Amino acid sequence: MRGATHAGRAACAVAVALAATACGGGGDGGEGSGDVGAVLSSSWTDPQNPLEPANTNEVQGGKVLSMIFRGLKQYNPKTGAAEDMLAEKIETSDSRNYTITVKDGWTFSNGEKVTAQSFVDAWNYGASLKNNQKNAYFFSYIEGYDKVHPEKGGQSADTMSGLKVVDERTFTVRLSQKFSSFPDTLGYNAFVPLPRAFYDDHAGWLAKPVGNGPYAVESYTKGSEMRLTKWDTYPGPDAARNGGVTLKVYTDNNTAYTDLMAGNLDLVDDVPAQQLKNVRSDLGDRYLNTPAGIIQTLAFPHYDKEWNTAGAVKVRKGLSRAIDREQITATIFHKTRTPATDWTSPVLGKDGGYKAGLCGEWCRYDAAAAKKLVKEGGGLPGGQVKITYNADTGSHKLWVDAVCNSINNALGNDRACVGNPIGTFADFRSKSTTQKLSGPFRAGWQMDYPLTQNFLQPLYYTNASSNDGKWSSEEFDRLVDEANAETDPAKAVEMFQKAEEVVRDNMAAIPLWYQNGSAGWSPRLSNVSLNPFSVPVYNEIKVG
């Protein structure tokens, strides 16, 4: 998933209450039942990659996929829990071999039946190296992935040996290791089924994607707009309550906001940072700011000798205590972000693995303790920390400067911390992924699926895909492995939290704050809410 690069998403406590009223009621026969035939317009940004399920790793493309596709599981828009959608049952006895039965009666919007084969083919396509799918690693747990997607050289197989079609509605999955929460990951967009048309006429499909969700694509003008209409014979339980959605591409979220104010647009799902001050008076109750599965952290170059000393842990903890999160979220983000007290996100909920305060005193601002810790740890490596960030998107400069100010004040040294901007996101990423950074750098993480595992394993497991700082801990790895093998979800969560404590004790990365999704809408709309991925729940929106 693309990390949270937008500055404008943020939250306040009041907004949560508002959210509850805005999406409450459920709607059946409630106040204004809405015009089922009416179409609403919504702001959009041009997807970065071709719009294929296993190739879409950012919010804007994912938004479309979640409208036109339904997978085996669907994340509950309110609780984030993975619930059966196309899956009739997913059975396993050993957390490694799964038998999946697909519900009867589902079709794609072009009439083709959704079968076990639709899934197996789509997953094999997504995993295959020759198709360049950027989310291919989602299939890496499946046995035979290393044959279709080797780390070096060409692929030696076209299909994964772990996938087998049993009959029209049943297929089996064999994983290369135990992974008890595997079924819960199946709500992710990369796992949706694909119709034959996708392979037979690929260019045609990309021009006008066909899926099995509540909406069907009516027309798609790349770079300008996509018109989606309600699919009238949609077999699922979550049919659209409006006639359709027109996604309009905006080059600037300020313009989208202006259009909303002028009545030319119904919904913006990213209120620009500059408007946060007046959004309350502009929109009143038609503004929403709810927690999303996004956390911002400061990562460290553990590959760097200077940061890998015995005392460095104390230095990192000292830096963490030198950051006044409360003040920064209040002044820079207008209280629309929440100071982080663990390494996950509140959207997981208590049962899902979020543990408020897990970070403990290490995330509380205390200038004296910070100074002491840094001193005990042998001082700042090189006498100064440089926080690297990309200056092209988001308002990263603002908060990096604020964090540095806070650190400088706490340590009583004007030169203790400086920002180190890099021109573009791509350049920033290429430097951080190739371990070319010499100081802490900004790291944003937007969850792929609402699981604790997703907040920990990709970021802190030895050599994991997003472990850019190359942090490594045998104990952490062992605990994660155990948690993945644990079949009891509650015990697994407990185990993940133990692993998270290892992250804390080493301060592998400094948690900064949780980020929120925001939305504003016109008086025409009601029942607007955001799911844990900060995407509007389009099919629930009522018009008129």
Added chain:
Amino acid sequence: MGRYVVRRLLQMVPVFIGATLLIFLMVNVMGDPVAGLCGDRQCDAATAAQLRKEFGLDQPVWQQYLTYMGNVFTGDFGTAFNGQEVTELMSTAFPVTFRLTVVAILFEIVIGITLGVLTGLRRGHPVDTGVLLLTLVVISVPTFVTGLLLQLLLGVEWGWIRPSVSPAAPFGELLLPGLVLASVSLAYVTRLTRTSIAENRRADYVRTAIAKGLPRHRVVTRHLLRNSLIPVVTFIGADIGFLMGGAIVTERIFNIHGVGYQLYQGILRQNTQTVVGFVTVLVLVFLLCNLVVDLLYAVLDPRIRYA
């Protein structure tokens, strides 16, 4: 004249190659674009390598440039990261920006030159002082302030226009963005025309024309204006290229999906193919505009001859 044109066209070749090479190198210096494609998660090594190979990024820069230029001459500008042909992007973006530029240039010519002539003929009058002050204000206020302000007033407060331009971008919707885009240049055109007219007003040929008893409007349009237009035409000619490439701010404010938008996206996503392709076309536009301006000199002032 014919030989002059040929010579000028030949001179364009090295300029063209130099400009594209520079842009190519500059975009390449920005680093590895594939790194940004996978968001905050690292692309797995195999996929990244595969993508690099597909976009030709695994070859040395000089080779990439040669391949690229070779393709350009066959009309292939490569593929953007979202899978669209760059030529396809161009075919949607350039007509929109072209229309926007036409609107802007028309504003410059009609309003700018008219105001320039009016003030040039009435130097020191209140009209002159008023317009001078006004142009000073326009020049000193940045385009995005004018744009956002007009958008807010006309679009949201008074509801006269739509604040954003629809994807089709017809001429009618481009009037306000065109005016905003033209505003600064318009002020310069006014001032340039005014000075030029004021200078030439006392020229011998104007006095002769008046002495011959020609009607005033004829003296002004045929004698005075025609000779005073040379600096103005030079400015407007150079401005065409500038407006087409520099419309980024205006296009962003009014959500116009033109060249500025594509260039901005291209740079943000470090998409070499898009950036170099669009800049290549812009360089051509710029060169052609300059040529046309030079040729116009001879039309405006027959004393200027080309060997």
